[in-house]
Amino acid sequence: MPLRGQDFLSATRATGFDAFTGVPCSYLTPLLNAVLNVSRDASDATAVSHESALVRYVGATSEGEAVGIAAGMWLAGRQPVVLAQNSGLGNMVNPITSLLAPLRIPVLLVVTWRGQPGTHDEPQHALMGQLTEPLCDLLRLAPERVPDDLERLVEILERARDRASQTRASSALILPDGVIAPEALVPAVPRGPTAARAWNDGCAGPLPTRAACIAALLDAAPSDAAFVATTGKCARELYTLADGPRNLYVVGSMGCASAVALGVALHTSRRVIVLDGDGAALMKLGNLATIGATAPPNLVHVLLDNGVHDSTGGQPTAAGGAVDFAAIAAACGYRFAARATSAAGLAAALLASADDTGPAMIHVRTSPGSLPGLGRPRVAPDVVAARFREFLQ
Numbered sequence: 001m002p003l004r005g006q007d008f009l010s011a012t013r014a015t016g017f018d019a020f021t022g023v024p025c026s027y028l029t030p031l032l033n034a035v036l037n038v039s040r041d042a043s044d045a046t047a048v049s050h051e052s053a054l055v056r057y058v059g060a061t062s063e064g065e066a067v068g069i070a071a072g073m074w075l076a077g078r079q080p081v082v083l084a085q086n087s088g089l090g091n092m093v094n095p096i097t098s099l100l101a102p103l104r105i106p107v108l109l110v111v112t113w114r115g116q117p118g119t120h121d122e123p124q125h126a127l128m129g130q131l132t133e134p135l136c137d138l139l140r141l142a143p144e145r146v147p148d149d150l151e152r153l154v155e156i157l158e159r160a161r162d163r164a165s166q167t168r169a170s171s172a173l174i175l176p177d178g179v180i181a182p183e184a185l186v187p188a189v190p191r192g193p194t195a196a197r198a199w200n201d202g203c204a205g206p207l208p209t210r211a212a213c214i215a216a217l218l219d220a221a222p223s224d225a226a227f228v229a230t231t232g233k234c235a236r237e238l239y240t241l242a243d244g245p246r247n248l249y250v251v252g253s254m255g256c257a258s259a260v261a262l263g264v265a266l267h268t269s270r271r272v273i274v275l276d277g278d279g280a281a282l283m284k285l286g287n288l289a290t291i292g293a294t295a296p297p298n299l300v301h302v303l304l305d306n307g308v309h310d311s312t313g314g315q316p317t318a319a320g321g322a323v324d325f326a327a328i329a330a331a332c333g334y335r336f337a338a339r340a341t342s343a344a345g346l347a348a349a350l351l352a353s354a355d356d357t358g359p360a361m362i363h364v365r366t367s368p369g370s371l372p373g374l375g376r377p378r379v380a381p382d383v384v385a386a387r388f389r390e391f392l393q
């Protein structure tokens with residue numbers, strides 16, 4: 001007898017997992033529908049409060065983004081679950097190896113098993129079907145198959161929870177076809193278009209350095225704000241200018257900083273300021289749509305646009321200084337979209353963004369280059385993650 005999606009969800013929540021994100025797979029439909037149905041009930045009852053929702057499901061644009069969001073959820077005190085198709089394992093490898101592993105952030109992955117050997121499936125799933133278990137094994141995810149028996153499922157979930165709390169290790173459950181019975185989805189009300197308030201500092205003059213921009217933000221931000229910095233010299237500059245527990249240095253997983261910040265922002269009332277690069281933002285541009293759709297009021301996305309991959313030697317990005325990130329953010333549903341070309345303008349935009357309810361984008365043009373003699377964080381990434389999590393409690 002297949003399990004009901006509701007039973008799977010109840011068992012997951014009873015074991016302590018309390019935040020969900022992912023990308024659909026047809027095998028996951030009953031489980032996703034159970035999560036979405038509960039999640040909508042919860043958000044109806046608590047229209048503006050992200051924190052009191054019984055269950056929150058964030059639909060991501062890629063499985064890699066989902067891992068970033070889940071990491072942020074954990075940093076904000078949750079026990080997150082990522083629901084994904086095994087085709088998406090490729091998209092997840094980078095944030096699993098360069099975000100979850102070094103920062104020791106435990107996430108439970110529920111990965112479907114398209115192309116399971118011995119079953120009939122489409123050709124595009126055949127190879128990944130064979131690789132699913134060994135790949136999860138290689139990624140140190142201690143994969144276990146989801147049984148169609150509730151008691152055994154609870155035991156597996158408890159093992160994953162204990163691994164998470166005792167060793168901060170992530171786990172994977174592999175979900176074969178037919179283990180969960182079908183369930184209908186309560187249709188969502190379509191989202192209408194939103195308007196963003198435009199803001200411009202109107203400055204003309206030499207562009208500021210990234211370090212001057214970070215210093216201006218550190219001065220202007222509320223003292224209880226959290227900072228999430230993208231990989232490369234941006235995080236190293238934040239560390240050099242003002243290391244402390246309110247900073248998270250996203251040392252790898254290029255493009256995931258805004259996803260991590262979203263996962264945090266949805267579960268804290270503090271302001272969360274993410275320092276992104278133009279190269280990193282372009283690598284996971286879908287993140288902007290997810291931020292617009294989930295619209296956390298306390299998230300400020302600062303895009304430090306030097307037009308180059310400064311951290312790897314200054315090669316031009318596809319933005320090349322010509323992409324209008326404020327316009328993209330506005331079109332994705334951000335409520336405030338600012339353009340700045342000076343450090344003072346950036347600080348003023350941060351203050352102005354506080355008047356709006358919803359995610360803010362501040363696109364600031366900067367010159368390439370970094371602080372001379374730039375250091376590297378001497379605090380281990382897992383310690384940075386632990387102290388950041390404690391700061392957020």
Ligand SMILES: Cc1ncc(C[n+]2csc(CCOP(=O)(O)OP(=O)(O)O)c2C)c(N)n1
Binds near residue numbers: 281309312
């Ligand atoms: C998936 C992945 N690809 C490539 C890299 C190498 N890399 C590290 S930082 C960086 C450049 C980032 O550019 P941008 O986001 O514009 O920030 P900037 O260095 O200009 O501050 C690159 C390509 C990486 N860490 N991860």
